[in-house]
Amino acid sequence: MKLIYETHATTVDNEHGVATGWLPGELSAAGREQARELGDRRRGVDLVFSSDLRRAVQTVELSGLTVPHFQDWRLRECNYGELNGAPRDALAPRVERVHTPFPGGQSYADVVELTRSFLADLKRWYDAGTVLVVAHSANRWALDHLLGSGAPLAELIEEPFDWQPGWVYGL
Template identity: 30%
Template sequence: MDTLTRKPFVFLRHGQSTHNQLQRIAGHLDVQLTDQGRQEAYHASQLLNQKVWPLVISSPLIRALETAQIASGRDPDHQDARLAERHWGELEDNPVPRAMHYRMTPPGGEPWEDFVTRTIAGLNDALTHDQIPLIVGHSGLIRVIRHLSNGEPSGPRTPNARPLLIQPVNQHQWDISLWHPNT
């Protein structure tokens, strides 16, 4: 199993995208934020800008990049393609099913193990810095953290543009909680 560096970070999922609004799978599709998504990113900025972020890293997909710009008030220091959402192959642009089978490899898509490996590699590079980074990306990142913590990627959907503090609890588990400016 891949190992994630045991350091805290703040994660922000992108604001509502056009595909979120339509309840469709975006995956690697480079879809835009909606007006609501931009408002969500602005609301996140009200919490996040209480702290000057020494490092902002974003997925290069436009929905994450624009969220990072709005929420942090500046361009990210780095865009890392390893933090992009999972490639869902033939499932992309289709309605989100009631139950997602995250461990299966979608037709023409990225295997779960490959997605976990690349996401952890991107996070580990971000966590080489001394300060807590702000990482802006996609809900798949939280599924990877859940997988590392309890062996299961499933769980409640990650809210759009709500800062989350991700921190190690012990050698294997991670805590995911809402981030507050005084944290």
């Protein structure tokens, strides 16, 4: 199976430096255009899975893709707990949250385990074709850790985020 991962499109919170976490979020004008571009790039996928958080769902809805779309809560961003909706800088240093949960929330290792569970179900139910996953930064780190480079999670979290039009993994 070919798994293509794309981040949700840009949100109003992204533009204002806010760490949305488990809050729904809303795409900005630029994000709505990015969602349409994602649809143009990914016309050949067989199905789409996304986080159930509004910004990921909205990205898929605006993409114009006509294949089945399933929402899965296991693809949510890391739950920052008391810091959901806080300024992004309030999460620093994130590397301290690899195994220690955010106050009232999750650790990044928790996100890896949820992603591992999602991948196991995906492999069991959809073991062929091309699947698009639209989710969040923590999920990309988890996928890179589990399916990509295999680098330690702490190392992946500290790397600067360089957006690109999707990441491709074999499953």
